[in-house]
Amino acid sequence: MKALLIGEYREGKLLDNIYELVAFAGKLGADVSMVLVGDAANVPKVNGNLHLADVGKYGEYNPSAHRDLVVEAVQKENPDYIVFPHSSYGWDLAPRVAAKLKVAQVSEVVGLNDGNLEVGSCNAKMRRTVKPAAGKVVVTLQAGAFSYQGEQQGTPTISPLEVTGSADVEFIGYEPAEAKDVDLTKAEIIVSAGRGIGKKDNIPVIAALAKAFGGELGASRPVVDAGWVEHSHQVGTTGQTVSPKLYVACGISGAIQHLAGMKKSDFIVAINKDKDAPIGEVADVLIVADVLQFAPALTAKLQG
Amino acid sequence: MKILVCIKQVPDMESRFKVNSSGDWYSDADLAFRINEYDEYAVEQAVQLREQQGDSCELTVLSIGPDRVQEAIKKALAMGCDRGVHIQDNDVHKKDPWQIASIIAAYAKGKGYDLIFTGMQSQDRGSAQVGVTVAELLGHACATTLVGFEYADGAVKAKRELEGGVKGVVRLKIPALVTCQLGLNIPRYPTLPNIMKAKKKEIEAVPVASLLGEQPLSVTASFYPPAKKGGGIVLEGDVADLSDKLISILKEKTAVLR
Ligand SMILES: Cc1cc2nc3c(=O)[nH]c(=O)nc-3n(C[C@@H](O)[C@H](O)[C@H](O)COP(=O)(O)OP(=O)(O)OC[C@H]3O[C@@H](n4cnc5c(N)ncnc54)[C@H](O)[C@@H]3O)c2cc1C
Ligand SMILES: Cc1cc2nc3c(=O)[nH]c(=O)nc-3n(C[C@H](O)[C@H](O)[C@H](O)COP(=O)(O)OP(=O)(O)OC[C@H]3O[C@@H](n4cnc5c(N)ncnc54)[C@H](O)[C@@H]3O)c2cc1C
Numbered sequence: 001m002k003a004l005l006i007g008e009y010r011e012g013k014l015l016d017n018i019y020e021l022v023a024f025a026g027k028l029g030a031d032v033s034m035v036l037v038g039d040a041a042n043v044p045k046v047n048g049n050l051h052l053a054d055v056g057k058y059g060e061y062n063p064s065a066h067r068d069l070v071v072e073a074v075q076k077e078n079p080d081y082i083v084f085p086h087s088s089y090g091w092d093l094a095p096r097v098a099a100k101l102k103v104a105q106v107s108e109v110v111g112l113n114d115g116n117l118e119v120g121s122c123n124a125k126m127r128r129t130v131k132p133a134a135g136k137v138v139v140t141l142q143a144g145a146f147s148y149q150g151e152q153q154g155t156p157t158i159s160p161l162e163v164t165g166s167a168d169v170e171f172i173g174y175e176p177a178e179a180k181d182v183d184l185t186k187a188e189i190i191v192s193a194g195r196g197i198g199k200k201d202n203i204p205v206i207a208a209l210a211k212a213f214g215g216e217l218g219a220s221r222p223v224v225d226a227g228w229v230e231h232s233h234q235v236g237t238t239g240q241t242v243s244p245k246l247y248v249a250c251g252i253s254g255a256i257q258h259l260a261g262m263k264k265s266d267f268i269v270a271i272n273k274d275k276d277a278p279i280g281e282v283a284d285v286l287i288v289a290d291v292l293q294f295a296p297a298l299t300a301k302l303q304g
Numbered sequence: 305m306k307i308l309v310c311i312k313q314v315p316d317m318e319s320r321f322k323v324n325s326s327g328d329w330y331s332d333a334d335l336a337f338r339i340n341e342y343d344e345y346a347v348e349q350a351v352q353l354r355e356q357q358g359d360s361c362e363l364t365v366l367s368i369g370p371d372r373v374q375e376a377i378k379k380a381l382a383m384g385c386d387r388g389v390h391i392q393d394n395d396v397h398k399k400d401p402w403q404i405a406s407i408i409a410a411y412a413k414g415k416g417y418d419l420i421f422t423g424m425q426s427q428d429r430g431s432a433q434v435g436v437t438v439a440e441l442l443g444h445a446c447a448t449t450l451v452g453f454e455y456a457d458g459a460v461k462a463k464r465e466l467e468g469g470v471k472g473v474v475r476l477k478i479p480a481l482v483t484c485q486l487g488l489n490i491p492r493y494p495t496l497p498n499i500m501k502a503k504k505k506e507i508e509a510v511p512v513a514s515l516l517g518e519q520p521l522s523v524t525a526s527f528y529p530p531a532k533k534g535g536g537i538v539l540e541g542d543v544a545d546l547s548d549k550l551i552s553i554l555k556e557k558t559a560v561l562r
Binding site: 010011061063064086087088091092094095096098099100102103104105106107108116119120121122123124125126127128129130131132133137168169170171172173174175176177178188189213221222224225226227231237238239245246253266267268269274275276277280281282283284285286287288289290293294297298300301302 | 315317318320321330400401402405424425427428429430431432433436437440441445446447448449461463464465466467468469470471472473474475476477486487490519520521522523524525526527528529530532536537538539540543544546547548550551553554557558559560
């Protein structure tokens with residue numbers, strides 16, 4: 001069995017997620033080859049063929065060219081699996097490659113179950129195994145689902161990869177993340193508000209609880225998107241990654257992108273009216289209650 | 305200008321999901337359905353562009369599914385879409401993202417859409433494939449995960465959200481397709497007069513058989529709840545008691561209250 005792994009290159013650096021793809025290939029027992037639009041000074045420490053296209057020529061984000069480069073490498077390697085990270089790069093590029101090859105794509109794979117690809121469904125409340133049609137399959141892997149251990153120390157066999165054709169999307173540049181006015185990564189206690197608090201007017205209820213604990217106010221993304229609190233309070237893949245001594249999630253369902261930002265906290269308390277909310281999977285204590293009733297009661301006890 | 309926005313109807317994610325009798329998806333009974341959250345941002349952006357372009361512009365909203373998806377279409381019409389297309393399919397069952405995309409592309413082909421909006425992913429499936437695949441099938445330029453959108457002079461300037469809050473700024477000439485991320489805008493609530501007006505708007509019904517020419521490339525083998533690993537304590541009951549219980553647990557197991 002053969003797996004072709006697609007590396008991701010951002011702002012001049014190879015991203016580490018390539019090693020998660022290697023771990024997945026290891027689970028499959030597949031031989032590894034790789035594609036990277038990058039440069040020779042900065043390649044994965046992995047044994048196997050590396051088809052290397054020059055990032056200076058093709059750019060870091062140039063979907064039609066990257067698609068054609070991957071397809072070209074697929075033709076050379078004839079792999080069974082074509083593996084991307086499920087990242088802003090991978091979910092953008094993978095369907096283009098799958099469509100061009102007219103093969104199945106299975107997105108955000110979290111595991112292997114009897115040789116079938118396992119994916120999450122319904123905000124991680126359910127799982128699904130997917131059976132692709134015979135032949136090649138494109139997969140994207142959930143970040144962190146396949147972990148690798150230790151220092152990598154292989155050396156790839158590099159061959160240059162080229163295609164012709166023009167770009168249909170023009171890349172203008174990167175815009176840095178907004179400056180933060182609170183540094184949640186330093187907080188020992190974080191009390192976060194989720195959409196379950198209902199409306200902006202209820203933010204003070206959660207802020208009061210945070211204050212009673214002597215902690216900082218955090219938030220899930222919808223609360224930030226709706227403008228209830230500043231982006232600097234957002235926890236998750238597109239916010240901050242925190243690991244306080246205590247994390248209290250108030251009306252937060254526990255989507256994977258939120259969990260990625262807080263699951264390493266020492267102790268997690270979740271308050272949710274839905275007993276089955278996926279946040280329960282990582283919580284040390286799940287309080288099944290209306291947070292708008294429970295939070296003031298707890299605040300009063302903490303103050304009293 | 306012609307614009308198309310594609311919406312999927314999904315169950316409320318706070319529902320309890322029961323596996324259906326064939327064991328490959330959830331049972332539809334007892335679920336409340338709504339517009340996929342990501343698609344609400346797509347509709348709002350499309351409506352804003354429609355307003356910017358004025359009456360020479362036509363905005364169509366399309367959804368594939370059983371009769372209940374008309375509710376989703378009606379909401380989008382009340383938000384400001386001009387006309388609806390309901391691709392009737394009682395058997396969305398067993399259609400994979402490839403087929404859904406090929407149905408949308410078959411409908412759109414030759415109709416001259418300058419811009420197509422989709423969500424970046426669905427809430428129940430989350431494949432994040434349909435939009436990009438439609439663009440590939442139609443040969444349109446495409447960018448995903450938009451948190452910023454501007455249109456001028458035949459081109460879209462888009463902000464793509466990358467990890468850690470970094471954004472990638474790109475430019476695409478029309479015809480183009482964009483997939484919309486959470487927070488792209490603040491979707492409007494339909495007003496009562498607009499809900500009344502929407503009742504008069506056309507919803508074209510198209511049988512799926514007339515558009516479907518592709519076999520699935522993947523099937524669901526099984527559907528099940530994840531094994532519970534979390535050994536956490538679950539507490540229910542009166543809020544005052546719960547507070548006392550939580551405080552004693554925190555005193556016992558953490559150092560934060562000492
Ligand atoms: C009641 C029901 C039963 C189902 N049963 C099965 C099953 O048994 N097996 C199975 O494999 N699949 C099943 N499906 C799901 C299947 O039809 C998927 O929805 C489809 O494959 C699209 O994948 P996705 O939702 O991951 O799309 P994504 O690629 O995540 O969606 C991205 C975007 O594409 C657009 N889009 C997606 N779907 C539609 C649509 N229907 N109409 C208009 N625009 C759309 C939206 O803009 C959306 O934001 C079922 C769906 C329903 C509603
Ligand atoms: C690429 C990408 C990046 C993302 N990045 C992030 C990120 O960095 N951070 C992030 O948080 N999300 C992120 N998301 C969004 C994520 O997928 C979820 O949509 C989001 O985390 C949901 O927020 P929530 O839990 O507050 O809301 P919901 O999922 O709507 O959950 C609300 C919860 O509140 C509960 N509830 C409702 N009422 C009450 C009540 N009265 N009392 C108690 N409980 C109640 C409900 O049962 C439910 O569980 C990202 C998504 C994508 C696609």
